[in-house]
Amino acid sequence: MTQEPVAVSNREEPSRRYQLRVVQEVLLALLAKEPAHGYQLRAQLQLALGPLAETMNAGHVYVTLGRLEKAGLVSSERVGQADRPDRKVYQLTDVGRARVTEWLDDTSWPKPAPAEFHLKLVATAAAGLRDPVRLVDAQRHALLAELAAAQRAALAEPDGSVAALLLEGVVLRLQADMRWLEACAAFWNTRKGES
Amino acid sequence: MNTGESQLRTQPVVETRGLAKEFGRGDGLVRALDGVELEVAPGETLAVMGPSGCGKSTLLHLLGGLERPSDGEVSLGGRRIDQLSEKALARMRRHSVGFVFQAFHLMDELTALENVELPALLAGRSPHAARARATELLDRVGLTDRADHLPSALSGGQRQRVAIARALSNDPLVVLADEPTGNLDSAATLDVLRLLDSLRAAGQTLVIVTHEERVAATADRLITMRDGALVEETRLTRGSSGQLGDLVGLEG
Secondary structure (H helix, E strand, O other): OOOOOOOOOHHHOOOOOEEEOOHHHHHHHHOOOOOEEHHHHHHHHHHHHHHHHHHEOOOHHHHHHHHHHHOOOEEEEEEOOOOOOOEEEEEEOHHHHHHHHHHHHOOOOOOOOOHHHHHHHHHHHHHOOOOHHHHHHHHHHHHHHHHHHHHHHHHHOOOOOHHHHHHHHHHHHHHHHHHHHHHHHHHHHHHHHHO | OOOHHHHHHOOOOEEEEEEEEEEOOHHHOEEEEEEEEEEEOOOOEEEEEOOOOOOHHHHHHHHOOOOOOOEEEEEEOOEEOOOOOHHHHHHHHHHHEEEEEOOOOOOOOOOHHHHHHHHHHHOOOOHHHHHHHHHHHHHHOOOHHHOOOOHHHOOHHHHHHHHHHHHOOOOOOEEEEEOOOOOOOHHHHHHHHHHHHHHHHOOOOEEEEOOOHHHHOOOOEEEEEEOOEEEEEEEOOOOOHHHHHHHHOEEO
């Protein structure tokens, strides 16, 4: 990870690009109904991600399709076009189809990681380095800045946008984190009163 | 040092210096506010958060001239209000401040439209001008079709939108909102925060006291208070979509 920039919008920083960890599985699943061109798949991903699609590397879909083909999960066929170069149409192989089923049945979930911050508070309090409640306040502000960015992006989406649903997920998870930070503040505030 | 010109351009709408408020005396003395220094720029939305009893509502009351400070200064639009006479203070509140409260405080026997035009009438505008302004404001908050309803026939979210329209009636220098979504369910909260966001976009200066993160997230700037003092400040309007990439699991 590069260092988190402050006050720099993504437009001013084109070098920062993201890729989807599960992009292989997503592309396979999107091909499960019928064969498709790379650009169709890319358009579907863009619709699902909305403003976040901008942060994805444009060539990533094509590179991934190439890898999937080498691995035998998809096959391709060249289709001629009247006044443009040939286009590749990709379709799912049986191995690819099995991989999709495996992915759909997989219930693993990204885990939140509160232990790190919890231990930071405990250590700070034990060593008398700083008021842990102030650390909580600063952390809450950092999360609220993220929530503000997600909410602004969601408000800018048109009604019925599928990408807005993703942004709503960001907002709700951050709210849950902030609820825990509230509990942290209350706990360490009481401790302060006792000491 | 600022030149005179840039001071003029950036003169805050709301400004406090060494603001303090005490309640009670002797052993029962409570310092609700303790030396608050605050500036709110024209067109800025400021959110104030903090645990209950931190002094955030007291701060709002002092900014709007609903209470007087024990010490320090409050200025609105460049004019000191902490030493005004009661009469002048009431006049200032009518003309320069719009209040939005958690419990709406609408007049039950008046329709939505009549509630919204009331402040303009009290400020001495003609019935015709007051009616025209109220009609325009109800349209702005999306309640034109509810103009003739009594508050009892409106949902909580609709009542608060009427209250926000009423707060805008006299083109106030600043709108002060105290827990504007405190009585609302999450769908109505979303309606109100969309409205607050549109006011921000339209350049209305706003100070919102809230415990609701989503409401605070509509602001340009967030401050947190503890024990009567400001302890943390963050500018919220410079997030990047790169940060969002991390949050949804798009990896770098």
